Amino acid sequence: MSTVKNTIRPLVLAFSHVFRRVFTAKYPYEAPSRPSRCRGRIMLRIERCISCGTCEKICPNIAIKMVKLKGSDKLCPQIDFGRCMFCYFCVSYCPAEALIGTELVEISVYSKEKLIYPPEKLAEEPKWPDLLPKPKRVKLRVVGRRGAGHVEIGRE
């Protein structure tokens, strides 16, 4: 008898799932909020950097190299994001808080060289890639009896 029950149950469950809410966030169109400790690409505030070189020394992957800024003698970190493992040692050890983390993770490229960010590029504000549409911000919510799903923030 239990065999029959165990055979019928998954079928009923599968059928009932068809009428449940879809859980998916349509990512390039809807962006679910990222966790607060999400580690994306690192941003440099050039005016704060004191060129101490701590970040270069602390980086476990030798991803940071101190290079001269264009048109001046100031040394600033250059990060190779193909090598960085997003441990954020550099961010936490920087004495002047010149390096800060951001939430931007969409930094894929066609060629490896583009992943080496010189200080000027590192100083840019994280920019949403042109390729992707501007997403709606969504949040995970349980609505009614049809289960959890992503709902646009502000329209809950």
Add this chain to the structure above:
Amino acid sequence: MMQQIWDLILGFLTSKYFLQLFFIPGIAFIGLFTLIVVWFERKLLARVMLRYGPLHVGRVAGILQTLADTLKLLFKEFIPPRKAYKLGFYLAPVFYASVPTLALTAIPFSPTWIVYPSDVGLLIAYAVIACTPILPIIAGWACNNRYTMIGGLRIIFQDVAGEIPLLLSALGVVMLSGSFNLVNIVNAQSRYWFILLQPLGALVFFISLIAMVERVPFDIPTAEQELVFGWRTEYGGILFGLTMFGEYISLAAGSLLFSTLYLGGYLGPNPFPGFIPSDFASMAWILLKMAVMVTVLIVIRGAYPRLRIDQLLNLGWKWLIPLAMINTVLTMLMIYFFPWVGGA
């Protein structure tokens, strides 16, 4: 003169042969069925997993997904492996895609709409179903690859375990209607569908049908986790597309056969008798029943894990065949004591 030629062309275009070849159950039906069902299967399986499935191709619900897949397979290359038996490698998928379509010729879509009307329609359908497994075996052997060979061998096991209960369970239907002719079988169900008189036989038939069309609880020959892709491992490009096409045509033939034998086939009320020709109503009814069957088969795919080959053999030999025999005996008793149940 022109008028005669025009009449001839028009007569040919509206003749039964032309319509059967190009519409139901011909090219248009087969092509549209595959395009729609592959998309529908991916969407429904995704819904079982609370996903969307194909969504962005073709803007509306990923409706062009199957078309894109087919075109991509057409634009892709395929290479026979070294030391492969080239003829078998190329021809097996072609025949695997075309042979199951023959089973559609025996199915009545309305009392008169059968490509090959015959007194032994059921046997023709069975003969075609028995033919198809030979092709994967040839393909598996021709590819000169271990995985394809094992996949081909598993098909032999699976078919012996699946085909005998398939034949035996339909025996009850034949006894009740007193005919091998599928039209007579359908007409015998005008009072009750045979699924009500033969629940056990229908269950056995259904399970062995899934095994015969190699759908998921019994997709042992193409088990992705054990054999790389079973007997399809070496096929790429459009040859792979043809193997998948054949699988979906078998699915169509299997669901049509089940609806014909147990769900009353083309029988159904015609809502506007004067307005809609009765042929169309019959076709709509059998296609609707087929759609229900296909949906059930897809949800079963989403619900169950795959059986091992020994579990399938146990199921086939120790359960399905005895149950089919019990069903036959029960049907005999039923006909003996209540002769009025059958249509014969």
Add this chain to the structure above:
Amino acid sequence: MSLRKIPGGNIIVTSINEVIQKIANWSRLSSLWSVHFETGCCCVEIMGVSCSRYDFERFGTLPISSPRQNDLLIIEGVVSKKMAKRARYIYDQLYDPKYVMALGNCAITGALFWDSYSIVKGIDKVLPVDVYVPGCPPRPEAIIHGFRLLQEKIRREGLTRRKEKPVVVKR
């Protein structure tokens, strides 16, 4: 595909070759079936992106296990020198047109194994890579962005894929 508009007229001239090319590219980019070369923790993120929350199948991908039917090889994670030969072998088994995505920094440069004796410092020494997705491991969003970049690359491609120079694996 270039649609040329005749000045002063509304006629758009386009050659049949370009139409076929556009159709081929569209079909290729919208059904990129993928085979995974799972050697590191990045494969967990691939599971994350294929599951309900991000649902990779929306773009038409389908994980099929045999390389013969696939178009996209995803190198997930760290590839040792012994494994690199196998990666190349899998790549050669894919039928043309084929694309490669290097997922995670181990596949791109070797990342935290930068001083290891046994790790290939970047899978591009072994295979021609189409798109690099950095991250350690990359979030599902990053993977989808990389995938969209790859689709964009295919959209601008010619009908026949350019011949890649085969890379010889040094033992």
